[in-house]
Amino acid sequence: MNKLKIFSALLLGLLLVNNSIAQEKKKVALADVFKSNAFSQKSVYGINWMKDGQYYSSLQRGTAGPKVVKINVATGAESGVLIDGAALRVDFSSYSFNPDETKALIGSEVESIYRRSSKGVYHVVDLKTGQAQKLMDGEKIMHATLSPDNDKVAFVKDNNLYMLALANNQLTQITTDGKWNHIINGSADWVYEEEFSMSQAFDWSPDGKKIAFIRFDETDVPEFNMQTWGKLYPEDYKFKYPKAGEKNAEVSIHVYELSSQKTVKVDAGSEIDIYLPRIYWTGDANTLAFLRVNRLQNQIDLLYANGETGETKLILEDKSETYVDLDYNDDLRFLEGNKGFIRTSEKDGYKHIYHHDNQGKLIRQITTGDWEVTNLVGIDEKGKKIYFMSTEVSPMERNLFVINLDGKGKKMLTPEKGTYSVNMSKDFKYFIANFSNSSTPLQVTLHDSSGKLLKGLEDNAALQTSxxxxxxxxxxxxxxxxxxxxxxxxxxxxxxxxxxxxxxxxxxxxxxxxxxxxxxxxxxxxxxxxxxxxxxxxxxxxxxxxxxxxxxxxxxxxxxxxxxxxxxxxxxxxxxxxxxxxxxxxxxxxxxxxxxxxxxxxxxxxxxxxxxxxxxxxxxxxxxxxxxxxxxxxxxxxxxxxxxxxxxxxxxxxxxxxxxxxxxxxxxxxxxxxxxxxxxxxxxxxxxxxxxxxxxxxxxxxxxxxxxxxxxxxxxxxxxxxxxxx
Known part of the structure; x- marks a missing residue:
């Protein structure tokens, strides 16, 4: 066979192979989507930045059980196991550290209630000894939260707020009037959870000496009845659901002082048909800030409350002829040393960042333009920089930007066309980016604060090949x-x-x-x-x-x-x-x-x-x-x-x-x-x-x-x- 015939035969073979490969491409079947999960993405889960910024932790699940590992930012190598579920014999699904990273709270046997609420069994883990202390003998509780001094845990059970001393298991019941479908203390009612994106409704003061909480009196809210099927006689499930025009829960804010064991009610004004959807402790451990929203939601007020007396002062108000969307006015951050606060508002027609002094006076509008800030990522007070996500490139995309506190030096840190979300380290030296676009599945990458790529964490290569x-x-x-x-x-x-x-x-x-x-x-x-x-x-x-x-x-x-x-x-x-x-x-x-x-x-x-x-x-x-x-x-x-x-x-x-x-x-x-x-x-x-x-x-x-x-x-x-x- 001459060379031309050999070449022709090879070419024909290649064409047949290519045609065969092309023909092997298959249609997307229903079973591929819903049975075999052929198109599911991988990610990196449970990431928490460590306080020194040189490490982050990640929740990993293996055949032996869950564990939280410590990962070196610079090398990407694991630097040890912080919480070992197998050793503790606890199949936990969530974890959180206290500020000094000596203890962690882990949740197991978690049972969903509504969209954001759940209850579960909680343990406090001593990260030095590896020992775990089960809370409430394994009773399921809600919103377990360590105190700033690490020796107490506050939580909600049966609509009441409790505090547990870890040293001696001494239990303090802060509220006593909690009752299903009547009174809720420290946890949101159905409509707040669904529409104000909240479930926990209490917070420790920065010095750990007080707990502020929201109380919901839903006694007069109409009940909705759902039947559940599957038994000889269907069962009724009744819960409070305020339909349009009907009565809402009467909501109030209270501050409990640990030393005196006394509770003070915060003065939120004479109007009771209002919403109180947010509480924040400011830099002053005795000053509680909160938002007050009128029934028609066309005015949002920021007030300060004295944690000892409950007396309040109006700091700022936003009004609209239509409505003021809490989601667009919820990025409120208080600066250290009483240097005021940073917030977002769409009062100029687009959601932007504003800097106010401690008494609410506007210092400057930090971002401007016919585009939206979608969320504040973080405020680096030492570096005088603000990191935020925005639609500046396109309303169909999200990118990370940095800007100086004085409104100058704005720079985009994520140049690829697509959609980003980011998780920034506490010292603002690094961020983890989650990126995708219409042709690229999730890419999880590690960057320094300038946006430089340091390491790929997940590229979904197997999915792309598939x-x-x-x-x-x-x-x-x-x-x-x-x-x-x-x-x-x-x-x-x-x-x-x-x-x-x-x-x-x-x-x-x-x-x-x-x-x-x-x-x-x-x-x-x-x-x-x-x-x-x-x-x-x-x-x-x-x-x-x-x-x-x-x-x-x-x-x-x-x-x-x-x-x-x-x-x-x-x-x-x-x-x-x-x-x-x-x-x-x-x-x-x-x-x-x-x-x-x-x-x-x-x-x-x-x-x-x-x-x-x-x-x-x-x-x-x-x-x-x-x-x-x-x-x-x-x-x-x-x-x-x-x-x-x-x-x-x-x-x-x-x-x-x-x-x-x-x-x-x-x-x-x-x-x-x-x-x-x-x-x-x-x-x-x-x-x-x-x-x-x-x-x-x-x-x-x-x-x-x-x-x-x-x-x-x-x-x-x-x-x-x-x-x-x-």
């Missing part, structure tokens, strides 16, 4: 103008074998609630890979962030005030019309789906946009804001008594007569957040309107609808519905 075996298509980001000319952001996932000359059905995915964002340049989760499965079946999946969503300033977000659902629905319909005008989209086969607020949106879109949408799936939807909680709903709609039209005009129940397309309604009967009642009433209205639809309920499942075979069943159900109806 992805090469699947037909995965990248998100394509796009923009279009809605009905009022506002430019909206979106992304599109096309089939891997996309052909410009074909017409494809489209499934839109929506959440759309105030301040939320789905269109981000970041790696996706389970739902994104379900969307990849649908793309492999010949669907285009699209997501659009409507007006009212976050990352683009106060005006863009607040346009939906007092009229939730109207502009958001208009934008999703406009998005569908824009897509229907593209040459490769079948405008007769456009569907939409969403969960929670997204279920509310998908329901409205199918009904109001019945000439545009053919199919919709609503999972755990709000169907009338009259059924949702006070804090969230009234922030955006005021009360039903003040704004009845805002509640009713854009309720899906109001628009059932407009339903023409295919509708699938899904809810968990054990949803403590968006109650099953929402779907029951929508079903009732649909029946009265003589509208056919499909529905599925999941017994005893909460708002997340998961556990056991549930997730697989849910997504299989939705996939089948889409294939039949779109």
């Amino acid at each position: 992805l090469e075996n699947f037909e995965i298509t990248q998100k394509e980001f796009f923009k279009f103008n809605t009905v009022d000319g506002t430019s909206l952001n979106g992304y599109m996932i096309k089939p891997a074998d996309f052909d410009e000359g074909k017409k494809y059905p489209v499934l839109m995915y929506v959440y759309g609630g105030p301040g939320s964002q789905n269109v981000n340049n970041s790696w996706g989760g389970t739902r994104d890979f379900w969307h990849q499965h649908l793309a492999s079946e010949g669907y285009i999946v699209v997501c659009v962030d409507n007006r009212g969503t976050g990352g683009r300033g106060r005006d863009f977000k607040h346009v939906t005030y007092a009229n939730l659902g109207k502009y958001e629905t208009e934008d999703q319909i406009a998005g569908a019309k824009y897509l229907g005008g593209l040459p490769f989209v079948d405008q007769t086969r456009i569907g939409i789906w969403g969960w929670s607020y997204g279920g509310y949106m998908s329901s409205l879109a199918l009904m109001i946009g019945n000439d545009v949408f053919k199919t919709a799936i609503a999972v755990a939807p709000v169907t009338t804001w009259r059924y949702y909680d006070t804090v969230y709903t009234e922030r955006f709609l005021q009360t039903p008594q003040l704004n009845a039209a805002g509640y009713d005009d854009n309720s899906p129940i109001t628009h059932v007569n407009k339903l023409k397309g295919n509708f699938l309604l899904i809810h968990g009967t054990g949803d403590d957040n968006v109650h099953f009642q929402n779907s029951v009433d929508l079903v009732d209205a649909l029946i009265k309107a003589d509208k056919q639809f499909e529905t599925m309920f999941y017994p005893n499942k909460n708002h997340g609808i998961y556990g056991g075979n549930t997730t697989w069943h849910l997504y299989s159900l939705m996939t089948d519905f889409i294939k039949r109806k779109l």
Whole structure:
């Protein structure tokens, strides 16, 4: 055989091999996503920076049990085991150090209550001896917290606040009036936990001589009743849930002094129909700061309280014609030596950083611009620098910046295009970055304070290799103008074998609630890979962030005030019309789906946009804001008594007569957040309107609808519905 024939044979062989490799790429199957977890990411968990900045600790789980290891920042090498679960015979899942790192609290047998609350068995570990002391003989308690002097632990049990002396196990009961569904001391009620992102409601003073706590009197708050199924006689679960316009808990702040064993009530003003969602000890061990929010949430006040007398002084107030969002005014940090405090506010139209003196007088606005500070990472007082995350590069991305306390010298420390979150060392010499973008799964890296990369901690290389075996298509980001000319952001996932000359059905995915964002340049989760499965079946999946969503300033977000659902629905319909005008989209086969607020949106879109949408799936939807909680709903709609039209005009129940397309309604009967009642009433209205639809309920499942075979069943159900109806 001559050389030309040999070369031709080799070339043919290579082509056959390459074709074989190309043909081996497989579609994303439902089982890959929900059974084998083929697309799950790895990370580095339980990281706590050590006080000297040269080490950090990490919680690791092995076959022998959990352990907390100490890792040298410079070398990346383990420098010893700090807590050994196997040696202690404790299968712990959480840990925290005291300030001088001589002791640690570990939690085991943790039992979730609601979204953020839990109770468990706690041990105090002496890091020098390795010995562990079990608290309360193993009774499950909440919010166990070491005192600053390390010899006491405060915690909540049965709605009362307690303190335990570690030396002799002497127990002090600080409050005695705690009672289920009546009085809560030191722990948040349901609505504070859900909407103010808090569960623990007490804090040690810096000198360990006092404990400040919040007391909730929810006696007169209406009870919500959920039935739990699975027994001969279903059981009732009753808890206090203040629905829009109904009575909230009466909330008060108190300070307990250890030496006198006396409790002082803080003067929060004469108005009792208020919120007290935050307490902070300032640099002065006798001064407690707290936030007071009015019922309509259009004013937030910062007050100082004397820890001995309870007397208060107004320091600062923020007002708005719409609402003042606590999430945008919650980065409050007190500087050492009574040098004032740093806070964030969106009073100039975007969330920015402000420096005030100790009495609230503005020293300067530190950051400015048509972009948002998303959170404060840390304040290096010695170096006079502030580290923060922002949307300056793009509202769809998050980057770390540093700026001098005087507002000068701003510098970006994370230059890659995508989404970062960071964990900074206590001495501000290092940070651990978690980075991803739409084409790169999670990358965990170690950097110095200048942003220089020191070490990779997790690159998800195995996942990236695995992805090469699947037909995965990248998100394509796009923009279009809605009905009022506002430019909206979106992304599109096309089939891997996309052909410009074909017409494809489209499934839109929506959440759309105030301040939320789905269109981000970041790696996706389970739902994104379900969307990849649908793309492999010949669907285009699209997501659009409507007006009212976050990352683009106060005006863009607040346009939906007092009229939730109207502009958001208009934008999703406009998005569908824009897509229907593209040459490769079948405008007769456009569907939409969403969960929670997204279920509310998908329901409205199918009904109001019945000439545009053919199919919709609503999972755990709000169907009338009259059924949702006070804090969230009234922030955006005021009360039903003040704004009845805002509640009713854009309720899906109001628009059932407009339903023409295919509708699938899904809810968990054990949803403590968006109650099953929402779907029951929508079903009732649909029946009265003589509208056919499909529905599925999941017994005893909460708002997340998961556990056991549930997730697989849910997504299989939705996939089948889409294939039949779109």
